[in-house]
Amino acid sequence: MQSILSPQLQYLDERGNTHQIFFSKKAIDEFESIQKNAMTSDENGGIILGIIGGESLYVESVTSACVKDERTRYAFLRQDEKHLDVWNSINKNTKGRIGYLGEWHSHPEKNPTPSKIDQEEWKKIKNELGEPLLFIIIGAETMYLEGYF
Numbered sequence: 001m002q003s004i005l006s007p008q009l010q011y012l013d014e015r016g017n018t019h020q021i022f023f024s025k026k027a028i029d030e031f032e033s034i035q036k037n038a039m040t041s042d043e044n045g046g047i048i049l050g051i052i053g054g055e056s057l058y059v060e061s062v063t064s065a066c067v068k069d070e071r072t073r074y075a076f077l078r079q080d081e082k083h084l085d086v087w088n089s090i091n092k093n094t095k096g097r098i099g100y101l102g103e104w105h106s107h108p109e110k111n112p113t114p115s116k117i118d119q120e121e122w123k124k125i126k127n128e129l130g131e132p133l134l135f136i137i138i139g140a141e142t143m144y145l146e147g148y149f
Helices: 025-036 082-093 116-129
Strands: 008-012 018-023 045-053 056-062 070-072 075-077 099-106 133-138 143-148
Touching: 008 143, 018 025, 018 143, 025 056, 025 099, 025 133, 045 082, 056 099, 082 099, 099 116, 116 133
Parallel strands: 018 056, 099 133
Antiparallel strands: 008 018, 045 056, 045 099, 070 075, 133 143
């Protein structure tokens, strides 16, 4: 299976600016594990943690579905507070250097696209937290990435 992620991506935002997005091996490994089961498993998801560096984002780690999250074949709803516990722990241990970058989840399709629900949720998060933010949907063959800078 070919990786859907490379350690470095260029992202062209809606204003025509280019941004670099870097992925740690740990984040790539987690996404590749999800990719392998995207067509047969319930949706998975979590938060994206990393570093904001000027016009670049550095994805250091991601959380995955926890016990209290709601998962079905065609939906994922992050409910478990363990995601926030991981975020707070990493943020504390890195003295605030690593923080929240966005959300990710999987779709049971080869080439995922955001649903209307996804877009509405992302808009709410953007309005609440501001920019930069990163949203990723993992599919079986490709991933969908949307960034706000």
